[in-house]
Amino acid sequence: MYSKKIFDYLNPIKRLGSGKYSFVFPLVFVLAIYILSEFFAYNIASDPNSVGIYIIFASVALIIYFAFRDGILGGLIATILTILYYVYIIKTRNHTGSQLQASITTTAILGGLYVLLALVIGWLKQTIDKLIERESNEKNRLQAVVQQLPVGVLITDDTGKIIQGNKQVETILGRSIRENLVAGEANIESSTHNGKAVKSTEWPIAQAFHKGKTVVGKEYALVRDDGKKIHVQISATPIKNKSGKVIAAASIINDITYQKEMEVRKDDFVNMASHELKTPLTSLKLYIDVLANNLKKTQDDRTTKTLTGIKYQTQRLQELVSDLLDVSRLQTGKLSFAKEEFAIDEVVSETLDGLKAATDGREVTFTSPKTKLPVCADKFRIYQVITNLITNAVKYSPKNSPIQVKLYKKDDSAVVSVKDLGIGIDKEQQKMVFDRLYQVSDPKEKTFPGLGMGLYISKEIIKRHKGSIWVESEKDKGSTFSFSLPLEKKSK
Numbered sequence: 001m002y003s004k005k006i007f008d009y010l011n012p013i014k015r016l017g018s019g020k021y022s023f024v025f026p027l028v029f030v031l032a033i034y035i036l037s038e039f040f041a042y043n044i045a046s047d048p049n050s051v052g053i054y055i056i057f058a059s060v061a062l063i064i065y066f067a068f069r070d071g072i073l074g075g076l077i078a079t080i081l082t083i084l085y086y087v088y089i090i091k092t093r094n095h096t097g098s099q100l101q102a103s104i105t106t107t108a109i110l111g112g113l114y115v116l117l118a119l120v121i122g123w124l125k126q127t128i129d130k131l132i133e134r135e136s137n138e139k140n141r142l143q144a145v146v147q148q149l150p151v152g153v154l155i156t157d158d159t160g161k162i163i164q165g166n167k168q169v170e171t172i173l174g175r176s177i178r179e180n181l182v183a184g185e186a187n188i189e190s191s192t193h194n195g196k197a198v199k200s201t202e203w204p205i206a207q208a209f210h211k212g213k214t215v216v217g218k219e220y221a222l223v224r225d226d227g228k229k230i231h232v233q234i235s236a237t238p239i240k241n242k243s244g245k246v247i248a249a250a251s252i253i254n255d256i257t258y259q260k261e262m263e264v265r266k267d268d269f270v271n272m273a274s275h276e277l278k279t280p281l282t283s284l285k286l287y288i289d290v291l292a293n294n295l296k297k298t299q300d301d302r303t304t305k306t307l308t309g310i311k312y313q314t315q316r317l318q319e320l321v322s323d324l325l326d327v328s329r330l331q332t333g334k335l336s337f338a339k340e341e342f343a344i345d346e347v348v349s350e351t352l353d354g355l356k357a358a359t360d361g362r363e364v365t366f367t368s369p370k371t372k373l374p375v376c377a378d379k380f381r382i383y384q385v386i387t388n389l390i391t392n393a394v395k396y397s398p399k400n401s402p403i404q405v406k407l408y409k410k411d412d413s414a415v416v417s418v419k420d421l422g423i424g425i426d427k428e429q430q431k432m433v434f435d436r437l438y439q440v441s442d443p444k445e446k447t448f449p450g451l452g453m454g455l456y457i458s459k460e461i462i463k464r465h466k467g468s469i470w471v472e473s474e475k476d477k478g479s480t481f482s483f484s485l486p487l488e489k490k491s492k
């Protein structure tokens, strides 16, 4: 322990970057060496003529050592003491004449060289110190920033080992970060993503480090050691060098438990509210039917028209409430499907028949292959998807413009597409139209009524039938919305 301390004190490399330059140590040490030399030099070197060589060698070594250990100050202290020692030697050896002259000249030349040596090495050492200090200041600053960020941060080194994690990570996860944790090896038990257990290699930081993938906003549910259930949102990114090699990875962890709880409460509210709204609406529709029947006898045209309007609006309201209910069921995972086998062209035809009134007398064409395409799905839900695509085509295209509905087989799937020549959708917005409550943010489109639920519900329905839904569209030219459903085995 002590010997290590002494070694560190003497080792100039250990002192690099410390910025500490000792005055007393070089003074005492160099003085001691010269005093010892004065007593023992003649014993060490058997030949008195080589004593000079020994002294010069010792001087150079001392000057280099102290210039490297204590900068210009250390180097100059060693140099001054050396020159003084040389003067002392000249004085005490009683040199005279040409010998004295030669000794003085040598001392002067060597003195000059020693000063130069001390200055150059001392300056180099001080420059290195400054560079190291600057770098460590930057590192400290970065560390302070990371520590104080309001989100959890983890950073790995180039071997994937977590070298930095701030307090927030520990506060969020309710445990301290284990030492020697390596991305892709460490696991957090009891953590799930979309209900499935998360493997250690699936964590965003592991994906970022090992696969060079950027992961954004993945949500996880986990049970902490203290039993608290939390939700976190994690993003991670690889850090690459100029040649594109991953040299580290950084991850951000956000505690979203509160937001999740609020979301659940909001979903519960929407669920309850739409349930509560459904019952009076059904009664309202029945009363309207009764009223309409009674009115038939009076033949009062204006009242009948008004009543038809009320009936239409009530129908709209019912559809909205039913969409709301579906969205909240999807959110809470309570939407169930009654799957059966049927030929999809029948459902498309039925839907088109049912929508005759809603298509505003437009030309709606339907083409389908001669062979039946059987699928196993929830008929009502598929009907709902097709209805949504067709009503959207009507809603977002000019009056009288045609709509083409196509059914075809592609690989092992049946594809239904609905094409309109309407307002179209920007490339960037195309992906997002399937998101919950998303509506294209174009001032022109604000005029269209809607809540952005239809395509989200459609996407979720199709997803849960293992199919896919997509859009091809060009702004102002029109859109083609399509979905596919896997065909029942025997027709493949």
Ligand code: ADP
Pocket (backbone or CB within 6 Å): 388, 392, 393, 396, 420, 422, 423, 424, 425, 433, 438, 439, 440, 445, 449, 450, 451, 452, 453, 454, 455, 456, 478, 479
């Ligand atoms: P909304 O009730 O608003 O129609 P949807 O989920 O059905 O909700 O559609 C989401 C958004 O996608 C719409 O607000 C609209 O901007 C855009 N969209 C959907 N269908 C079409 C279409 N056929 N043509 C152009 N835009 C469409």
